[in-house]
Amino acid sequence: MNDALPARGARLPSAERHALILEAAVEEFAGRGYAGARMAAVANRAGVTKGLLYHYFPGGKTDLFRAAIASCVAPALAEANQLASGFAGSARGLITALIDLGYARMALEPREHILMRLLMTEADRFPELAEFYRSEILQPSLMLTRQVLRAGVESGEFRPDADSLPGLAHVLLAPILMGSVWRMTLGEGAPDAAMLRAAHLQSAMRVLLAAPDG
Structure with a gap:
Protein backbone atom coordinates (compact mmCIF):
# COMPACT_ATOMS: atom_id res chain seq x y z
CA MET A 1 0.00 0.00 0.00
CA ASN A 2 1.16 3.55 -0.65
CA ASP A 3 1.06 4.57 2.99
CA ALA A 4 3.57 1.83 3.77
CA LEU A 5 6.20 3.35 1.51
CA PRO A 6 8.93 5.58 2.96
CA ALA A 7 7.88 9.23 2.88
CA ARG A 8 9.69 11.35 0.29
CA GLY A 9 10.95 13.86 2.86
CA ALA A 10 12.15 11.14 5.19
CA ARG A 11 14.82 10.08 2.68
CA LEU A 12 16.42 13.53 2.50
CA PRO A 13 19.30 14.81 4.64
CA SER A 14 18.02 16.36 7.85
CA ALA A 15 18.61 19.99 6.84
CA GLU A 16 16.86 19.55 3.49
CA ARG A 17 14.00 17.69 5.11
CA HIS A 18 13.56 20.46 7.68
CA ALA A 19 13.50 23.11 4.94
CA LEU A 20 10.95 21.07 2.98
CA ILE A 21 8.69 20.86 6.02
CA LEU A 22 8.87 24.60 6.61
CA GLU A 23 8.05 25.30 2.96
CA ALA A 24 5.05 23.00 3.23
CA ALA A 25 4.01 24.72 6.44
CA VAL A 26 4.10 28.14 4.78
CA GLU A 27 1.85 26.82 2.01
CA GLU A 28 -0.57 25.23 4.48
CA PHE A 29 -0.82 28.27 6.74
CA ALA A 30 -1.17 30.59 3.76
CA GLY A 31 -3.97 28.50 2.30
CA ARG A 32 -5.92 27.68 5.45
CA GLY A 33 -4.89 30.23 8.06
CA TYR A 34 -3.53 29.34 11.47
CA ALA A 35 -6.79 27.96 12.84
CA GLY A 36 -7.56 25.87 9.76
CA ALA A 37 -4.07 24.47 9.17
CA ARG A 38 -3.54 20.79 10.01
CA MET A 39 -0.34 19.01 10.94
CA ALA A 40 -1.40 16.01 8.84
CA ALA A 41 -1.81 18.24 5.80
CA VAL A 42 1.65 19.73 6.30
CA ALA A 43 3.13 16.23 6.59
CA ASN A 44 1.38 15.24 3.38
CA ARG A 45 2.61 18.33 1.52
CA ALA A 46 6.17 17.67 2.71
CA GLY A 47 6.04 13.96 2.01
CA VAL A 48 6.90 12.99 5.59
CA THR A 49 5.05 11.07 8.25
CA LYS A 50 3.01 12.92 10.84
CA GLY A 51 5.13 11.30 13.52
CA LEU A 52 8.28 12.77 12.01
CA LEU A 53 6.63 16.18 11.95
CA TYR A 54 5.96 15.96 15.69
CA HIS A 55 9.54 14.80 16.20
CA TYR A 56 10.73 18.11 14.78
CA PHE A 57 7.95 20.18 16.35
CA PRO A 58 6.80 18.52 19.59
CA GLY A 59 4.68 21.55 20.47
Missing part, protein backbone atom coordinates in the same frame (compact mmCIF):
# COMPACT_ATOMS: atom_id res chain seq x y z
CA GLY A 60 2.52 20.90 17.44
CA LYS A 61 1.03 23.61 15.29
CA THR A 62 2.22 26.52 17.43
CA ASP A 63 5.84 25.36 17.25
CA LEU A 64 5.52 24.81 13.52
CA PHE A 65 4.02 28.24 12.90
CA ARG A 66 6.77 29.90 14.91
CA ALA A 67 9.40 28.02 12.94
CA ALA A 68 7.74 28.94 9.63
CA ILE A 69 7.74 32.64 10.54
CA ALA A 70 11.32 32.43 11.78
CA SER A 71 12.40 30.80 8.50
CA CYS A 72 11.09 33.85 6.66
CA VAL A 73 12.11 36.61 9.05
CA ALA A 74 15.36 35.31 10.57
CA PRO A 75 17.37 35.85 7.35
CA ALA A 76 16.35 39.52 7.34
CA LEU A 77 17.37 39.97 10.98
CA ALA A 78 20.64 38.13 10.39
CA GLU A 79 21.38 40.29 7.35
CA ALA A 80 20.65 43.47 9.29
CA ASN A 81 22.89 42.42 12.20
CA GLN A 82 25.68 41.39 9.83
CA LEU A 83 25.41 44.73 8.05
CA ALA A 84 25.61 46.62 11.33
CA SER A 85 28.47 44.61 12.79
CA GLY A 86 30.69 45.05 9.74
CA PHE A 87 29.74 48.60 8.79
CA ALA A 88 32.73 50.94 8.47
CA GLY A 89 30.88 54.16 7.65
CA SER A 90 28.96 56.74 9.63
CA ALA A 91 25.94 56.13 11.84
CA ARG A 92 23.89 58.10 9.32
CA GLY A 93 25.14 55.79 6.58
CA LEU A 94 24.23 52.74 8.64
CA ILE A 95 20.72 53.99 9.36
CA THR A 96 20.31 54.62 5.64
CA ALA A 97 21.61 51.16 4.75
CA LEU A 98 19.30 49.46 7.26
CA ILE A 99 16.27 51.39 6.00
CA ASP A 100 17.23 50.46 2.44
CA LEU A 101 17.43 46.82 3.50
CA GLY A 102 13.96 46.99 5.03
CA TYR A 103 12.40 48.36 1.86
CA ALA A 104 14.29 45.90 -0.32
CA ARG A 105 12.97 42.95 1.64
CA MET A 106 9.48 44.44 1.59
CA ALA A 107 9.60 44.15 -2.20
CA LEU A 108 11.35 40.79 -2.52
CA GLU A 109 10.02 38.49 0.20
CA PRO A 110 6.37 37.54 -0.45
CA ARG A 111 6.58 34.62 2.03
CA GLU A 112 7.17 37.11 4.84
CA HIS A 113 4.06 39.01 3.78
CA ILE A 114 1.92 35.89 3.90
CA LEU A 115 2.97 34.84 7.37
CA MET A 116 3.00 38.34 8.82
CA ARG A 117 -0.55 38.83 7.56
CA LEU A 118 -1.52 35.60 9.30
CA LEU A 119 0.24 36.70 12.45
CA MET A 120 -1.68 39.97 12.51
CA THR A 121 -5.06 38.41 11.80
CA GLU A 122 -4.68 35.50 14.22
CA ALA A 123 -2.81 37.12 17.13
CA ASP A 124 -5.95 38.27 18.92
CA ARG A 125 -7.23 34.68 19.10
CA PHE A 126 -3.85 33.12 19.79
CA PRO A 127 -1.88 35.35 22.21
CA GLU A 128 1.13 33.05 22.06
CA LEU A 129 1.66 34.18 18.46
CA ALA A 130 1.67 37.85 19.49
CA GLU A 131 4.19 37.09 22.21
CA PHE A 132 6.38 35.26 19.71
CA TYR A 133 6.30 38.26 17.38
CA ARG A 134 7.16 40.62 20.25
CA SER A 135 10.06 38.59 21.60
CA GLU A 136 11.56 37.10 18.43
CA ILE A 137 10.98 39.80 15.80
CA LEU A 138 10.10 43.19 17.28
CA GLN A 139 12.48 43.23 20.25
CA PRO A 140 15.59 42.21 18.27
CA SER A 141 14.76 44.84 15.65
CA LEU A 142 14.34 47.53 18.32
CA MET A 143 17.55 46.47 20.04
CA LEU A 144 19.56 46.84 16.83
CA THR A 145 17.98 50.23 16.12
CA ARG A 146 18.84 51.48 19.61
CA GLN A 147 22.43 50.31 19.21
CA VAL A 148 22.77 52.35 16.02
CA LEU A 149 21.20 55.38 17.70
CA ARG A 150 23.64 55.05 20.61
CA ALA A 151 26.59 54.85 18.22
CA GLY A 152 25.38 57.98 16.45
CA VAL A 153 25.08 59.87 19.72
CA GLU A 154 28.56 58.78 20.81
CA SER A 155 30.07 59.85 17.50
CA GLY A 156 28.35 63.25 17.68
CA GLU A 157 26.34 62.68 14.52
CA PHE A 158 22.96 62.39 16.19
CA ARG A 159 21.30 64.68 18.68
CA PRO A 160 22.39 63.93 22.28
CA ASP A 161 19.05 62.44 23.31
CA ALA A 162 18.51 60.30 20.19
CA ASP A 163 19.20 57.09 22.10
CA SER A 164 16.96 57.99 25.04
CA LEU A 165 13.86 59.52 23.45
CA PRO A 166 10.97 57.17 24.36
CA GLY A 167 9.55 55.48 21.32
CA LEU A 168 12.06 56.82 18.79
CA ALA A 169 13.29 53.36 17.81
CA HIS A 170 9.67 52.29 17.29
CA VAL A 171 9.01 55.35 15.13
CA LEU A 172 12.05 54.62 12.95
CA LEU A 173 10.81 51.09 12.27
CA ALA A 174 7.13 51.97 11.86
CA PRO A 175 7.15 53.23 8.24
CA ILE A 176 8.68 49.99 6.98
CA LEU A 177 6.17 47.92 8.94
CA MET A 178 3.29 50.08 7.74
CA GLY A 179 4.54 49.85 4.16
CA SER A 180 4.54 46.07 4.50
CA VAL A 181 0.96 46.15 5.80
CA TRP A 182 -0.14 48.28 2.85
CA ARG A 183 1.62 45.94 0.46
CA MET A 184 -0.09 42.94 2.06
CA THR A 185 -3.55 44.48 2.00
CA LEU A 186 -3.51 46.64 -1.14
CA GLY A 187 -1.19 44.71 -3.44
CA GLU A 188 -0.50 46.70 -6.60
CA GLY A 189 -2.49 49.60 -5.16
CA ALA A 190 -0.02 50.10 -2.28
CA PRO A 191 1.97 53.36 -2.15
CA ASP A 192 5.21 53.30 -4.12
CA ALA A 193 8.02 51.86 -2.00
CA ALA A 194 10.63 54.23 -3.41
CA MET A 195 8.47 57.22 -2.48
CA LEU A 196 7.98 55.87 1.05
CA ARG A 197 11.70 55.21 1.43
CA ALA A 198 12.65 58.74 0.37
CA ALA A 199 10.17 60.34 2.76
CA HIS A 200 11.21 57.96 5.54
CA LEU A 201 14.90 58.84 5.19
CA GLN A 202 14.26 62.56 4.98
CA SER A 203 12.06 62.53 8.08
CA ALA A 204 14.47 60.34 10.04
CA MET A 205 17.46 62.57 9.34
CA ARG A 206 15.58 65.73 10.30
CA VAL A 207 14.93 64.17 13.69
CA LEU A 208 18.29 62.48 14.23
CA LEU A 209 21.00 64.83 12.99
CA ALA A 210 22.73 66.91 15.62
CA ALA A 211 23.01 69.87 13.24
CA PRO A 212 21.48 70.72 9.85
CA ASP A 213 23.07 68.77 7.05
CA GLY A 214 25.26 71.13 5.10
Whole structure:
Protein backbone atom coordinates (compact mmCIF):
# COMPACT_ATOMS: atom_id res chain seq x y z
CA MET A 1 0.00 0.00 0.00
CA ASN A 2 1.16 3.55 -0.65
CA ASP A 3 1.06 4.57 2.99
CA ALA A 4 3.57 1.83 3.77
CA LEU A 5 6.20 3.35 1.51
CA PRO A 6 8.93 5.58 2.96
CA ALA A 7 7.88 9.23 2.88
CA ARG A 8 9.69 11.35 0.29
CA GLY A 9 10.95 13.86 2.86
CA ALA A 10 12.15 11.14 5.19
CA ARG A 11 14.82 10.08 2.68
CA LEU A 12 16.42 13.53 2.50
CA PRO A 13 19.30 14.81 4.64
CA SER A 14 18.02 16.36 7.85
CA ALA A 15 18.61 19.99 6.84
CA GLU A 16 16.86 19.55 3.49
CA ARG A 17 14.00 17.69 5.11
CA HIS A 18 13.56 20.46 7.68
CA ALA A 19 13.50 23.11 4.94
CA LEU A 20 10.95 21.07 2.98
CA ILE A 21 8.69 20.86 6.02
CA LEU A 22 8.87 24.60 6.61
CA GLU A 23 8.05 25.30 2.96
CA ALA A 24 5.05 23.00 3.23
CA ALA A 25 4.01 24.72 6.44
CA VAL A 26 4.10 28.14 4.78
CA GLU A 27 1.85 26.82 2.01
CA GLU A 28 -0.57 25.23 4.48
CA PHE A 29 -0.82 28.27 6.74
CA ALA A 30 -1.17 30.59 3.76
CA GLY A 31 -3.97 28.50 2.30
CA ARG A 32 -5.92 27.68 5.45
CA GLY A 33 -4.89 30.23 8.06
CA TYR A 34 -3.53 29.34 11.47
CA ALA A 35 -6.79 27.96 12.84
CA GLY A 36 -7.56 25.87 9.76
CA ALA A 37 -4.07 24.47 9.17
CA ARG A 38 -3.54 20.79 10.01
CA MET A 39 -0.34 19.01 10.94
CA ALA A 40 -1.40 16.01 8.84
CA ALA A 41 -1.81 18.24 5.80
CA VAL A 42 1.65 19.73 6.30
CA ALA A 43 3.13 16.23 6.59
CA ASN A 44 1.38 15.24 3.38
CA ARG A 45 2.61 18.33 1.52
CA ALA A 46 6.17 17.67 2.71
CA GLY A 47 6.04 13.96 2.01
CA VAL A 48 6.90 12.99 5.59
CA THR A 49 5.05 11.07 8.25
CA LYS A 50 3.01 12.92 10.84
CA GLY A 51 5.13 11.30 13.52
CA LEU A 52 8.28 12.77 12.01
CA LEU A 53 6.63 16.18 11.95
CA TYR A 54 5.96 15.96 15.69
CA HIS A 55 9.54 14.80 16.20
CA TYR A 56 10.73 18.11 14.78
CA PHE A 57 7.95 20.18 16.35
CA PRO A 58 6.80 18.52 19.59
CA GLY A 59 4.68 21.55 20.47
CA GLY A 60 2.52 20.90 17.44
CA LYS A 61 1.03 23.61 15.29
CA THR A 62 2.22 26.52 17.43
CA ASP A 63 5.84 25.36 17.25
CA LEU A 64 5.52 24.81 13.52
CA PHE A 65 4.02 28.24 12.90
CA ARG A 66 6.77 29.90 14.91
CA ALA A 67 9.40 28.02 12.94
CA ALA A 68 7.74 28.94 9.63
CA ILE A 69 7.74 32.64 10.54
CA ALA A 70 11.32 32.43 11.78
CA SER A 71 12.40 30.80 8.50
CA CYS A 72 11.09 33.85 6.66
CA VAL A 73 12.11 36.61 9.05
CA ALA A 74 15.36 35.31 10.57
CA PRO A 75 17.37 35.85 7.35
CA ALA A 76 16.35 39.52 7.34
CA LEU A 77 17.37 39.97 10.98
CA ALA A 78 20.64 38.13 10.39
CA GLU A 79 21.38 40.29 7.35
CA ALA A 80 20.65 43.47 9.29
CA ASN A 81 22.89 42.42 12.20
CA GLN A 82 25.68 41.39 9.83
CA LEU A 83 25.41 44.73 8.05
CA ALA A 84 25.61 46.62 11.33
CA SER A 85 28.47 44.61 12.79
CA GLY A 86 30.69 45.05 9.74
CA PHE A 87 29.74 48.60 8.79
CA ALA A 88 32.73 50.94 8.47
CA GLY A 89 30.88 54.16 7.65
CA SER A 90 28.96 56.74 9.63
CA ALA A 91 25.94 56.13 11.84
CA ARG A 92 23.89 58.10 9.32
CA GLY A 93 25.14 55.79 6.58
CA LEU A 94 24.23 52.74 8.64
CA ILE A 95 20.72 53.99 9.36
CA THR A 96 20.31 54.62 5.64
CA ALA A 97 21.61 51.16 4.75
CA LEU A 98 19.30 49.46 7.26
CA ILE A 99 16.27 51.39 6.00
CA ASP A 100 17.23 50.46 2.44
CA LEU A 101 17.43 46.82 3.50
CA GLY A 102 13.96 46.99 5.03
CA TYR A 103 12.40 48.36 1.86
CA ALA A 104 14.29 45.90 -0.32
CA ARG A 105 12.97 42.95 1.64
CA MET A 106 9.48 44.44 1.59
CA ALA A 107 9.60 44.15 -2.20
CA LEU A 108 11.35 40.79 -2.52
CA GLU A 109 10.02 38.49 0.20
CA PRO A 110 6.37 37.54 -0.45
CA ARG A 111 6.58 34.62 2.03
CA GLU A 112 7.17 37.11 4.84
CA HIS A 113 4.06 39.01 3.78
CA ILE A 114 1.92 35.89 3.90
CA LEU A 115 2.97 34.84 7.37
CA MET A 116 3.00 38.34 8.82
CA ARG A 117 -0.55 38.83 7.56
CA LEU A 118 -1.52 35.60 9.30
CA LEU A 119 0.24 36.70 12.45
CA MET A 120 -1.68 39.97 12.51
CA THR A 121 -5.06 38.41 11.80
CA GLU A 122 -4.68 35.50 14.22
CA ALA A 123 -2.81 37.12 17.13
CA ASP A 124 -5.95 38.27 18.92
CA ARG A 125 -7.23 34.68 19.10
CA PHE A 126 -3.85 33.12 19.79
CA PRO A 127 -1.88 35.35 22.21
CA GLU A 128 1.13 33.05 22.06
CA LEU A 129 1.66 34.18 18.46
CA ALA A 130 1.67 37.85 19.49
CA GLU A 131 4.19 37.09 22.21
CA PHE A 132 6.38 35.26 19.71
CA TYR A 133 6.30 38.26 17.38
CA ARG A 134 7.16 40.62 20.25
CA SER A 135 10.06 38.59 21.60
CA GLU A 136 11.56 37.10 18.43
CA ILE A 137 10.98 39.80 15.80
CA LEU A 138 10.10 43.19 17.28
CA GLN A 139 12.48 43.23 20.25
CA PRO A 140 15.59 42.21 18.27
CA SER A 141 14.76 44.84 15.65
CA LEU A 142 14.34 47.53 18.32
CA MET A 143 17.55 46.47 20.04
CA LEU A 144 19.56 46.84 16.83
CA THR A 145 17.98 50.23 16.12
CA ARG A 146 18.84 51.48 19.61
CA GLN A 147 22.43 50.31 19.21
CA VAL A 148 22.77 52.35 16.02
CA LEU A 149 21.20 55.38 17.70
CA ARG A 150 23.64 55.05 20.61
CA ALA A 151 26.59 54.85 18.22
CA GLY A 152 25.38 57.98 16.45
CA VAL A 153 25.08 59.87 19.72
CA GLU A 154 28.56 58.78 20.81
CA SER A 155 30.07 59.85 17.50
CA GLY A 156 28.35 63.25 17.68
CA GLU A 157 26.34 62.68 14.52
CA PHE A 158 22.96 62.39 16.19
CA ARG A 159 21.30 64.68 18.68
CA PRO A 160 22.39 63.93 22.28
CA ASP A 161 19.05 62.44 23.31
CA ALA A 162 18.51 60.30 20.19
CA ASP A 163 19.20 57.09 22.10
CA SER A 164 16.96 57.99 25.04
CA LEU A 165 13.86 59.52 23.45
CA PRO A 166 10.97 57.17 24.36
CA GLY A 167 9.55 55.48 21.32
CA LEU A 168 12.06 56.82 18.79
CA ALA A 169 13.29 53.36 17.81
CA HIS A 170 9.67 52.29 17.29
CA VAL A 171 9.01 55.35 15.13
CA LEU A 172 12.05 54.62 12.95
CA LEU A 173 10.81 51.09 12.27
CA ALA A 174 7.13 51.97 11.86
CA PRO A 175 7.15 53.23 8.24
CA ILE A 176 8.68 49.99 6.98
CA LEU A 177 6.17 47.92 8.94
CA MET A 178 3.29 50.08 7.74
CA GLY A 179 4.54 49.85 4.16
CA SER A 180 4.54 46.07 4.50
CA VAL A 181 0.96 46.15 5.80
CA TRP A 182 -0.14 48.28 2.85
CA ARG A 183 1.62 45.94 0.46
CA MET A 184 -0.09 42.94 2.06
CA THR A 185 -3.55 44.48 2.00
CA LEU A 186 -3.51 46.64 -1.14
CA GLY A 187 -1.19 44.71 -3.44
CA GLU A 188 -0.50 46.70 -6.60
CA GLY A 189 -2.49 49.60 -5.16
CA ALA A 190 -0.02 50.10 -2.28
CA PRO A 191 1.97 53.36 -2.15
CA ASP A 192 5.21 53.30 -4.12
CA ALA A 193 8.02 51.86 -2.00
CA ALA A 194 10.63 54.23 -3.41
CA MET A 195 8.47 57.22 -2.48
CA LEU A 196 7.98 55.87 1.05
CA ARG A 197 11.70 55.21 1.43
CA ALA A 198 12.65 58.74 0.37
CA ALA A 199 10.17 60.34 2.76
CA HIS A 200 11.21 57.96 5.54
CA LEU A 201 14.90 58.84 5.19
CA GLN A 202 14.26 62.56 4.98
CA SER A 203 12.06 62.53 8.08
CA ALA A 204 14.47 60.34 10.04
CA MET A 205 17.46 62.57 9.34
CA ARG A 206 15.58 65.73 10.30
CA VAL A 207 14.93 64.17 13.69
CA LEU A 208 18.29 62.48 14.23
CA LEU A 209 21.00 64.83 12.99
CA ALA A 210 22.73 66.91 15.62
CA ALA A 211 23.01 69.87 13.24
CA PRO A 212 21.48 70.72 9.85
CA ASP A 213 23.07 68.77 7.05
CA GLY A 214 25.26 71.13 5.10
